[in-house]
Amino acid sequence: MEDYNSNNNSNNNLNINSGNETINTLLLSQSPEDIGIAAEILKSGGLVAFPTETVYGLGGDGLSAEAAGKIYAAKGRPSDNPLIVHIADVSDVEKLAASIPDKARALMEAFWPGPLTIILPKKSLVPDTTTGGLATVAIRMPSHPAALELIRQSGVYIAAPSANTSGRPSPTTAQHVMEDMAGRIGAVIDGGPVGIGIESTIVSLTGDIPTILRPGFITKQMLEAIIGQVHIDPALIKPDPNIRPQAPGMKYTHYSPKGQLTIVEDSNNPEIISQNVIDKINSLIEQNPDTVVLTTGQTADKYNTDRIILLGEDHQKSSTVASRLYAALRKCDEMGAQYILSENFSQGELGGAIMNRLLRAAGHKVIRTP
Ligand code: TXA
Numbered sequence: 001m002e003d004y005n006s007n008n009n010s011n012n013n014l015n016i017n018s019g020n021e022t023i024n025t026l027l028l029s030q031s032p033e034d035i036g037i038a039a040e041i042l043k044s045g046g047l048v049a050f051p052t053e054t055v056y057g058l059g060g061d062g063l064s065a066e067a068a069g070k071i072y073a074a075k076g077r078p079s080d081n082p083l084i085v086h087i088a089d090v091s092d093v094e095k096l097a098a099s100i101p102d103k104a105r106a107l108m109e110a111f112w113p114g115p116l117t118i119i120l121p122k123k124s125l126v127p128d129t130t131t132g133g134l135a136t137v138a139i140r141m142p143s144h145p146a147a148l149e150l151i152r153q154s155g156v157y158i159a160a161p162s163a164n165t166s167g168r169p170s171p172t173t174a175q176h177v178m179e180d181m182a183g184r185i186g187a188v189i190d191g192g193p194v195g196i197g198i199e200s201t202i203v204s205l206t207g208d209i210p211t212i213l214r215p216g217f218i219t220k221q222m223l224e225a226i227i228g229q230v231h232i233d234p235a236l237i238k239p240d241p242n243i244r245p246q247a248p249g250m251k252y253t254h255y256s257p258k259g260q261l262t263i264v265e266d267s268n269n270p271e272i273i274s275q276n277v278i279d280k281i282n283s284l285i286e287q288n289p290d291t292v293v294l295t296t297g298q299t300a301d302k303y304n305t306d307r308i309i310l311l312g313e314d315h316q317k318s319s320t321v322a323s324r325l326y327a328a329l330r331k332c333d334e335m336g337a338q339y340i341l342s343e344n345f346s347q348g349e350l351g352g353a354i355m356n357r358l359l360r361a362a363g364h365k366v367i368r369t370p
């Protein structure tokens with residue numbers, strides 16, 4: 001408590017705005033008292049990072065243009081990339097969205113609280129700074145108890161991107177957040193490692209047919225079971241510099257480790273880690289012995305290196321792979337890896353969402369064998 005008092009929010013604001021002084025970032029627990037401290041920081045215009053079921057978010061007051069400005073500054077993020085507004089009560093959508101189609105209501109009923117973000121036309125209450133100038137707003141009701149408690153205690157609709165520096169892998173632990181944000185934000189609520197590990201599915205309900213703008217834990221099949229036909233933004237299926245993704249954030253290089261990440265896959269069947277893939281990776285390790293390999297327990301012992309990061313026991317358990325992916329990419333940096341080779345991870349229910357992140361982290365660099 002003392003720490004917080006001696007570092008009050010007018011100071012926080014000043015320091016963040018001036019951009020060069022650092023502030024003392026509190027590391028808080030999930031206790032209601034600690035969340036109360038975080039809620040005060042939010043209410044007075046400061047920034048707080050908090051756990052959600054997907055990744056850690058960097059929260060500020062979603063109805064304050066000034067707070068949104070601070071979020072962009074802390075992340076080093078382009079301000080045309082809109083923020084997701086987090087709510088704790090389904091009825092709050094009425095306050096933020098200008099119209100709510102029946103299909104949107106059906107999805108909220110089925111998947112909230114949970115890892116689904118819904119894009120709807122915005123009301124003028126939501127500042128353009130929060131939505132990157134768009135006429136639509138992204139809304140999500142997270143299921144993590146600490147996130148819900150923070151929204152409820154603060155009474156704030158929390159605008160929150162992932163709590164990483166722009167371009168770095170999203171944070172899945174409070175430690176990751178501290179690496180990127182210490183000295184720039186008021187507090188981090190430590191909720192331990194998150195459950196899912198990749199960001200929410202984003203679905204737009206602003207057009208004729210609901211469209212997935214970012215794949216995630218809630219799959220196309222799960223959405224279609226509730227509302228019928230769902231499209232996928234064509235820019236996600238085949239990256240093409242001439243097709244602009246509908247979610248502005250999907251156009252930026254993302255999640256990148258500092259080294260060069262390349263995916264190695266079999267041209268006949270990308271899902272199989274064939275002898276061709278293993279031979280190719282081993283020949284590249286021979287050229288660059290510093291190379292780090294992203295693999296699973298199934299094939300880890302086939303590589304002639306001990307610079308191995310395991311994403312799980314096998315490729316089929318995609319929820320384990322998803323939960324370890326971003327920590328693995330950060331680990332590559334800790335290991336000082338200049339070259340990183342990854343197997344293909346398209347197997348399992350979350351394979352599509354995992355490959356979406358992995359391909360962008362690799363800048364779409366893929367070697368196909370033989
Ligand atoms: O799981 C998540 O969604 C996490 C946690 C913290 O909730 N948040 C998150 O936020 O991933 P962020 O800012 O890292 O990603 C938000 C994505 C960006 O690609 C952004 O362009 C897109 O959502 N987005 C936000 N508002 C949008 C809008 N009105 N229309 C289209 N895309 C939008």
Ligand code: MG
Pocket residue numbers: 161162170
């Ligand atoms: Mg992000």
